[in-house]
Amino acid sequence: MPPASDELNYLSATEALALLRSAQLSPVELLDAVLARADDIAETVNPFADRYFDEARQRAQDAEANYRAGEARLLEGIPLLVKDSSAIKGTRATVGSLMNAEKIDNHTDPTVERLMEAGGNFFARATCPEFCWLFACHSRMWGVTRNPWRLDISPGGSSGGSAAAVAAGATTIATGSDSTGSIRQPAAQCGVVGYKSPYGRNPLDASSSFDPYVNVGPITRTVADAALMQNVMSGPHRLDHNSLQDKVKIPQDLGDLRGLKIACTMDQGHYLVVDDVCRETRSTLDALREAGADVTEIDVDWASEAIRLAHLHEEFIFAGMLQDAVKYHADKLSDYVPELYETASAATADDYRRGLDVAGNVWNDHLGPLFEAYDALITPGVSCPEVPAESWQQDLLTVKGREITDTDTAMTVLFNMFNRCPVLSVPAGMTDQGLPVGVQIAGRPYDDVMTFRIGSAIEKHRPWAQRRPALKQPVQPLTARRLPASSRVRSSSDMS
Numbered sequence: 001m002p003p004a005s006d007e008l009n010y011l012s013a014t015e016a017l018a019l020l021r022s023a024q025l026s027p028v029e030l031l032d033a034v035l036a037r038a039d040d041i042a043e044t045v046n047p048f049a050d051r052y053f054d055e056a057r058q059r060a061q062d063a064e065a066n067y068r069a070g071e072a073r074l075l076e077g078i079p080l081l082v083k084d085s086s087a088i089k090g091t092r093a094t095v096g097s098l099m100n101a102e103k104i105d106n107h108t109d110p111t112v113e114r115l116m117e118a119g120g121n122f123f124a125r126a127t128c129p130e131f132c133w134l135f136a137c138h139s140r141m142w143g144v145t146r147n148p149w150r151l152d153i154s155p156g157g158s159s160g161g162s163a164a165a166v167a168a169g170a171t172t173i174a175t176g177s178d179s180t181g182s183i184r185q186p187a188a189q190c191g192v193v194g195y196k197s198p199y200g201r202n203p204l205d206a207s208s209s210f211d212p213y214v215n216v217g218p219i220t221r222t223v224a225d226a227a228l229m230q231n232v233m234s235g236p237h238r239l240d241h242n243s244l245q246d247k248v249k250i251p252q253d254l255g256d257l258r259g260l261k262i263a264c265t266m267d268q269g270h271y272l273v274v275d276d277v278c279r280e281t282r283s284t285l286d287a288l289r290e291a292g293a294d295v296t297e298i299d300v301d302w303a304s305e306a307i308r309l310a311h312l313h314e315e316f317i318f319a320g321m322l323q324d325a326v327k328y329h330a331d332k333l334s335d336y337v338p339e340l341y342e343t344a345s346a347a348t349a350d351d352y353r354r355g356l357d358v359a360g361n362v363w364n365d366h367l368g369p370l371f372e373a374y375d376a377l378i379t380p381g382v383s384c385p386e387v388p389a390e391s392w393q394q395d396l397l398t399v400k401g402r403e404i405t406d407t408d409t410a411m412t413v414l415f416n417m418f419n420r421c422p423v424l425s426v427p428a429g430m431t432d433q434g435l436p437v438g439v440q441i442a443g444r445p446y447d448d449v450m451t452f453r454i455g456s457a458i459e460k461h462r463p464w465a466q467r468r469p470a471l472k473q474p475v476q477p478l479t480a481r482r483l484p485a486s487s488r489v490r491s492s493s494d495m496s
Contacts, residue, residue, distance in 0.1 A: 006033075006169075008025075008029065008030055008033035008034075009033050009034065009037050009169030009170070010169050010221065010465070010468060011030070011172065012172075012220070012221055012222045012224065012225050012465075013075070013078050013172050013173050013220065013222075013225040013228055013229075014222070014224045014225060014228060016030055016077075016078060016172060017075075017076075017078065020067060020072070020076065020077055021067070021072065023067065026060075026064050026067075026077075027060040027061075027063035027064050027067070027076070027077025027121065028057070028060045028061060028064055030060075030077060030078075030079065030172070031056060031057065031060040031077070031079055031121060031123065034079045034123070034169075034170060034171055034172065035053055035056075035057075035123065037168065037169050037170045038051075038053075038124065038165075038170045038171075040471075041148070041168050041170055041471060044146065044151055044471070044473075045145065045146050045147075045148050045151070045155075045164050045165075045168050045170070045471070046127065046142070046143055046144060046145050046146060047081075047126055047127055047145050047155070047160070047161040047162070047164040047165040047168070047170060048081075048124045048125065048126065048127065048161065048165070048170075049084040049094065049096075049124070049125040049126065049127050049128075049141075049142050049161065050084070050091065050092065050094075050124065050125045051123070051124045051125075052091070052122065052123055052124060053123060053124070055123075056079070056121050056122065056123035056124075059077075059121045059122075060077060060121060063076045063077035063119065063121065064077070066119075072119065073117075073118050073119035074118045074119060074228075074232060075115065075118040075119040075120040075173075075228075075232065076118075076119035077119060077121055078119065078120050078121060078172050078173060079120075079121050079123055079171050079172045079173070080115055080116070080120035080121055080122045080123065080171070080172070080173055080174070080175075081122075081123070081124055081125070081126050081161075081162055081165050081166075081170075081171035081173070081174040081175070082112055082122055082124075082125055082126065082174070082175050083125065083126045083128055083159055083161070083162050083174070083175050083176055083177060084096060084125040084126060084127060084128050084142075084161070085128055085132050085158075085177055086109040086111075086112050086175060086177070086205075086216070087105035087107055087108055087109050087112075087205060088105060088108050088109070088112060088116075088122065089105055089106060089107055089108045090104065090105070091104065091105065091125075092104050092105065093105060093125070094141055095128065095130070095131055095132060096127065096128045096129050096130040096131065096132065096139040096141050096142060096158075096334075097130045097131060097139065097141055097325075097332070097333070097334075098140060098141050098329075098332035098333070099325060099329045099332050099333070101141070101332075107205070109204075109205045109216070110202075110203040110204070110205065110237045110239065110240060110243075111175070111202050111203060111204075111216050111233040112175060114232050114233055115173075115175070115229065115232055115233065118232045120173065120232075123171075124171075125161075126159070126160075126161030126162040126165060126174060126175075127139070127142045127143075127145045127160065127161030128157065128158045128159065128160065128161060129157050129158050129160070129334075129392075130333065130334045130336075130337055131318070131321070131322070131325070131337070131340075132157070132158035132177065132179075132182060133157075133158065133318075133337075133340055134157040134158060134336075134392050134393060134406070135154070135156060135157045135158075135181070135185055135387070135393065135406045135407050135409070135410045136154040136156070136157050136160070136387060136388075136389065136390070136391050136392055136406055137154060137155055137156065137157045137158065137160025137161060137164070137186075137389075138334075138389070138390060138392075139334045140332075140333065140334040140335070141334075142161075144389055144390055145160050145161050145164055145389070146164070146389045147164060147167075147189060147190060147389065147435070147469075148164055148167045148168040148190065148469035148471055149167065149190070149191065149434060149435055149436060149469040150433075150434060150435060150473060151389065151473045152388060152389060152473075153189075153385065153386065153387060153388065153389055153435060154189065154387040154388065154389045154391060154406070155167075155186055155189050155190050155389075156185045156186030156187075156188070156189035156190065156382070156387075156410075157182060157185070157186060158177070158182040158186075159174075159175075159176030159177060159178070159182050159183050159186045159194075159219060160186045160189075162174035162175060162176045162186065162219045163176070163186035163187055163189065163190040163192050163194065163219055164186075164190055166190070166192045166219055166220060166221055167190040167191055167192050167221075167436075167469060168469060168471060169468070172225075173218065173219075173220050173225060173229055174218070174219040174220070175216060175217070175218065175219065176194060176216070176217060176218070176219045177214065177215065177216045177217075178194075178196045178214070178215045178216075178217065178412075178416070179211065179213045179214045179215070179314055179416055180213070180310070180311060180314055180410070180412060180413040180416050181381075181410045181411075181412025181413055181416065183195065183196050183215070183217050183219060183425070184196055184381050184412045184423060184425040184438070184440050185381060185382055185410040185412050186219070187219060187381065187425040187426075187438055188380070188381030188382040188385070188425055188436065188437070188438025188439075188440070189382055189385055189387075189435075189436065189438070190436060191427045191430075191436030191438070191464065191467065192219055192220065192221055192427065193218075193219070193220045193221065193222060193223055193225070193226045193424070193425065193426050193427070193455070193459075194217065194218070194219045194220075194226070194424075194425040195217045195218050195226045195230055195422070195423075195424050195425070195451075196215045196217055196415065196416075196422065196423045196424075196425075197215055197216075197217050197230065197233075197234065197422055197448065198244075198419065198420045198421060198422045198445060198446045198448065199212055199214075199215065199242070199419040199420055200240075200242050200243055200244040200420075201234050201243075201244055201248070201422070201446070201448065202215065202216050202217060202230075202233045202234050202243075203235070203236070203237035203239070203240035203243040204216060204240055204242070204243075205239075205240075206239070209240045209241065209242050209243075210241075210242065211317065212419055213310075213313065213314060213416040213417070213419055215416075215419065216233070217229075217230065217233070218230055218233065221465065222459065222465065223424070223426060223452060223455045223456045223459050224252070224456070226424070226452070226455075227250035227252075227452055230250055230448070231249050231250055234247055234248065235247035244446075248446070248448050248449065250448060250449060250452050251449070254449070254452055254453040254456045254457075255453060256291065256292055256457070257288060257291045257292045257293040257453070257454065257457050258292035258293075259292070260292070260293045260294065260375045260376070260453075260454070261293070261294045261296070261373065261374045261375055262285075262288060262293050262294070262295045262296070262374060262375060262376050262377075262378060262454065263295075263296055263297075263298050263370060263373075263374040263376070263377045263378070264281070264285055264295060264296070264297045264298065264377070264378040264379065265297070265298055265299070265300045265377065265378075265379050266278055266281060266282075266297065266379070266380065267300075267379075267383070267411075268300050268303045268307065268379055268411060268414060269299070269300035269301045269302065269303050269304060270300075270303050270304040270307050271383040271408065271409070271411050272383055272384070272399045272400050272402060272404060272408070273380060273383040273384070273411075274383065274384045274386075274399060274400070274431070276431040276432050276433075276437070277380050277382070277383060277384065277385070277431065277437050278380075279429075280428050280429030280430065280431070280437040281378075281379075281380050281428060281429075281437065281439055282297075283428075283429060283462070284378075284428040284429065284439055284458055284462060285297070285378070287457075287458065287461040287462050288454070288457060288458065288461070290461065291457045291460075291461050293454075293457075295378075296374075298370075300366075302362060302365070302366045303362070303366075303414055305358050306355075306358050306359060306362045306414060306417055307413055307414055309351060309354055309355035309358055309359075309417075310355065310359075310413040310414060310416060310417040311407065311413055312347040312351040312352070312355060313347075313351075313352060313355045313417070314416075315343065315344040315346075315347040316344070316347035316348065316349070316351060316352045317352075318344060319341065319344040319345045319347060322337065322340055322341035322344050322345075323341055323345065325337060325341070326338050326341050336392045336393075336394070339394055340393070343393070343394075355417070359417050359418070362418075363418060367418060371444045371445075375443070375444070375447075375450055375454075376441050376442060376443050376444075376450055376451065376454055377441075377442045378439050378440070378441050378442070378454075379411055379439065379440055379442070380411055380428075380437065380438070380439055380440070381410075381411060381412065381425050381438035381439060381440045382409050382410060382411060382437075382438060383399070383408070383409045383410075383411055384397065384399045384404075384409045385409070385431060385435040385436065385437070386433065386435070387406045387409060391406050392406070393405050393406055393407045397409070411440070412440065415440075415442050418445075420445035420446060421442050421443060421444065421445055422442070422443045422446070422447065422448045422450075422451045423440050423441065423442045423443070423451065424440065424441045424443075424451040424452060424454075424455040425438050425439070425440045425441075426438065426439060426441070426455045426458050426459060427459075427462075427464040427467075428458065428462065429462070430467070439458070441454045441455055441458075
């Protein structure tokens with residue numbers, strides 16, 4: 001029998017494909033359930049930018065015919081949500097900005113093109129903050145996107161719309177992008193799976209392929225779905241000079257954890273991590289031990305400067321773009337953009353050069369030897385998920401008696417500096433306040449399979465799939481305090 005209507009919203013892609021291939025489900029039924037949920041949460045969670053529902057319905061009918069004819073492709077009929085920063089020919093990618101409201105792209109990003117060519121049914125774009133710049137998800141263009149687990153809380157950024165929609169059952173699979181944690185932080189905030197592939201594994205378009213911090217990747221409900229998408233998205237591409245020439249396939253059978261040595265740092269020696277995030281992370285480590293892994297919690301005292309400079313690296317690169325936006329398009333910008341520029345412009349060429357030196361030293365002295373001794377490194381993905389939905393990087397949160405910004409809660413940027421390391425974010429429990437906890441699994445450079453092997457074991461031993469947000473909640477007002485104007489030129493990654 002086909003699943004009941006609500007169950008369709010929470011089918012994994014692998015489950016849905018099995019039902020589609022056996023004719024127990026039609027692509028039209030699956031899409032109808034997703035679009036109905038999309039309408040239901042449009043005014044509350046608000047994870048959608050532009051919608052293409054009519055075109056998607058026609059594609060669902062075509063997919064149904066392909067199944068009947070025995071010509072179904074790998075992802076035939078699976079609803080696909082694409083972040084509002086990826087180009088799709090003939091549509092606009094606004095990157096959350098009214099500046100781009102009239103811009104129509106003449107090409108499709110390589111990874112999105114591969115997903116669509118494999119049969120993924122693109123039906124809408126997911127919201128992101130303006131210029132993909134925040135660890136929250138709101139803009140003048142698209143309004144406020146909220147966390148389906150608690151509507152007063154942010155789903156994270158910048159791939160917040162993708163993660164929120166997956167968690168709410170309003171898409172089956174989604175794409176994200178990640179240059180300081182924008183896949184992994186929303187995945188942790190929303191209790192879903194997100195994968196930052198190693199640099200070059202998934203091809204990028206011309207505008208971003210030479211930034212070694214940038215990645216595109218999957219956001220899904222299960223590890224198997226992330227592997228399914230990743231196997232489609234990855235591989236060399238003739239238009240990306242930096243795409244890797246080898247293609248790594250994530251196998252279905254990932255094996256057990258016996259013989260693996262895994263390290264964990266609870267705070268990277270830098271972040272203020274709330275007690276229930278530590279508790280759920282340690283419970284996850286215990287589950288890995290029960291699964292046969294040798295897990296060691298280590299002390300880290302070498303990461304703070306690298307973390308600080310990694311944020312400054314991206315701010316230095318993008319300060320010019322923000323300057324032009326403020327100079328020529330001030331009337332179209334979200335209210336936070338001028339202050340984003342003020343913060344970014346404080347990053348200097350010396351910060352950029354210092355970051356290169358520090359990265360080499362940290363890898364040589366610490367991370368390189370660590371990955372010789374251990375197969376992977378696990379950390380929480382978010383130190384404190386209590387980030388208000390309407391906050392941004394100048395709002396202050398009080399954590400353990402200290403005031404920090406939302407950027408200080410995202411424990412992700414270290415592995416954009418060391419971007420050849422694959423990192424998989426998986427759900428790892430719930431806080432006492434009813435918010436998801438995520439852990440990120442960082443592997444040795446280009447060892448994609450290891451991260452999935454460990455993530456799959458976490459999913460098996462700490463099952464998450466039956467946890468679903470209530471969706472019907474009141475929206476609470478913003479509770480963060482604004483950083484004083486005199487302090488706004490500091491790096492957003494500096495701890496208060």
